[in-house]
Amino acid sequence: MEDKSRTLHLGVMPTGSGAIGDERAWLNPAEPADASVNASWYQEVSAIAEAGLFDFVFLSDSVFANLAGAPHSITRMEPLALLSYLAAGTRNIGLVGTVSTTYQHPYNLARSMMTLDHISGGRAGWHVVTSVGEQAARNFGMPEQQAHETRYARAAESVQVVQALWRSFDEDAFPRDRSTGQFLDPHAVHKVAHHGEFFDVEGPLNIGRSLQGEPVIFQAGYSAPGVRLGAETADVIFSLPIDTQAALAHRARVTEAARSHRPKHLSDPLFMAGIVAITGATETEAQDRYEEFLRLHDRDRELIARVLRAVERDAGKDPVTSPQLTELVTAEDVKRAHKNEGSWLSTDLQHSLEVGHRFNEAIERIAERYRLILVGTPEQLADTFEEWFRSGAADGFILQVSDRKLFRDFVELVVPELQRRGLFRESYPERATLRGLLGISSATPAD
Known part of the structure; x- marks a missing residue:
């Protein structure tokens, strides 16, 4: 039987001056051209989201400047510093930051994330990534990036160490009893004493537990090692499916991996x-806004350019007319795509290699599977959300936002319709934590 107590979850991913899918957001005269490094812009997006009772703000990140990419990948703020700023201007909404396990040491990572959790009153989340790109590796003194399997093995160990550090102190480790003079209960302290393949960490961490215990773990891997990492560690899986069938298939992959690899104390992960999302009071208004969105961002041209860059082929002055589009996809193209973009692209190009696609055919297929854009009236969007939610294709949605007007209209028009259907909360709970908002129990294993 369906659990009627379940409610839909919503997050927002601000993409500032333009990221993948909204690359030319900075050309919108209603938005600041420097939105990606404009703290006030992020603050306003967070305020709109909090007014809409959203679960969290989600900040993506990379550790190199992709000068040939979208503006948001050239210049943007470090997530945890920005989220600490947003924590001061918000009260209830969760704050999720992307931090790489490949280029961060677990001790510093654990300390920074737990600090954000304390600053925000238990609203922090960590999006675990392994990072791709040779330039990222060279920024950290490596001649080339580590092998895919190595990065994910390091990530799994990193999460293990970070969580052990977060659990260095029991919840009651600090009595801070002035009458007895006891600040710390030494029996409630746990050494980590981790000696693994990648890390040696003694512990304990030099900051105690937060209101929610420890930050929520997010993960978004699609490759076999990525699916396993999510199955082993994630509280929330972030995916980019193009339809319910693809979403259910990905959920099934993670669920199958979880049977073998997920610790028993962890509840099943949520899938976001x-x-x-583009809405309007009428179908005509919604469709007009969609056409305007496509014209502004010229998504076909941007996708062609991105794919050709990823496989290190010359896109020329006009990617749409590049002669490379009539070339067959090769094994070397697949290898380069995996190195520069990761499995989301290499998996599709591998399929095209196997069936003998040329690049124009491969990119046409990718465009159909690339980014889910939902367009319609509030009732139509709510219908789609409910279909995904009831079918198990998604427990919620993360909205990519670079246009505050479109986002505000979603909050003012679609959220009330979701509430009317009993799909979404009508208020925040008292002393909201991110775990509380998402309905995720404590991550600590039972003694």
């Missing part, structure tokens, strides 16, 4: 689908 990344989308762009």
Whole structure:
């Protein structure tokens, strides 16, 4: 039987001056051209989200400047510093930051994330990534990036160490009893004493537990090692499916991996689908806004350019007319795509290699599977959300936002319709934590 107590979850991913799918957001005269490094812009997006009772703000990140990419990948703020700023201006909404396990040591990572959790009153989340790109590796003194399997093995160990550090102190480790003079209960302290393949960490961490115990773990891997990492560690899986069938298939992959690899004390992960949502009071208004969105961002041209860059082929002055589009996809193209973009692209190109696609055919297929854009009236969007939610294709959605007007209209028009259907909360709970908002129990294993 369906659990009627379940409610839909919503997150927002601000993409500032333009990221993948909204690359030319900075050309919108209603938005600041420097939105990606404009703290006030992020603060306003967070305020709109909090007014809409959203679960969290989600900040993506990379550790190199992709000068050939979208503006948001050239210049943007470090997530945890920005989220600490947003914590001061918000009260209830969760704050999720992307931090790489490949280029961060677990001790510093654990301390920074737990500090954000304390600053925000238990609203922090960590999006675990392994990072791709040779330039990222060279920024950290490596001649080339580590092998895919190595990065994920390091990530699994990193999460293990970070969580052990977060659990260095029991919840009651600090009595701070002035009458007895006891600040710390030494029996409630746990050494980590981790000696693994990648890390040696003694512990304990030099900061105690937060209101929610420890930050929520997010993960978004699609490759076999990525699926296993999510199955082993994640509280929330962030995916980019193009339809319910693809979403259910990905959920099944993670669920199958979880049977073998997920610790028994962890509840099943939530699945959140990344989308762009465009609404209007009428179908005509919604469709007009969609056409305007496509014209502004010229998504076909941007996708062609991105794929050709990823496989290190010359896109020329006009990617749409590049002669490379009539070339067959090769094994070397697949290898380069995996190195520069990761499995989301290499998996599709591998399929195209096997069936003998040329690049124009491969990119046409990718465009159909690339980014889910939902367009319609509030009732139509709510219908789609409910279909995904009831079918198990998604427990919620993460909205990519670079246009505050479109986002505000979603909050003012679609959220009330979701509430009317009993799909979404009507208020925040008292002393909201991110775990509380998402309905995720404590991550600590039972003694």
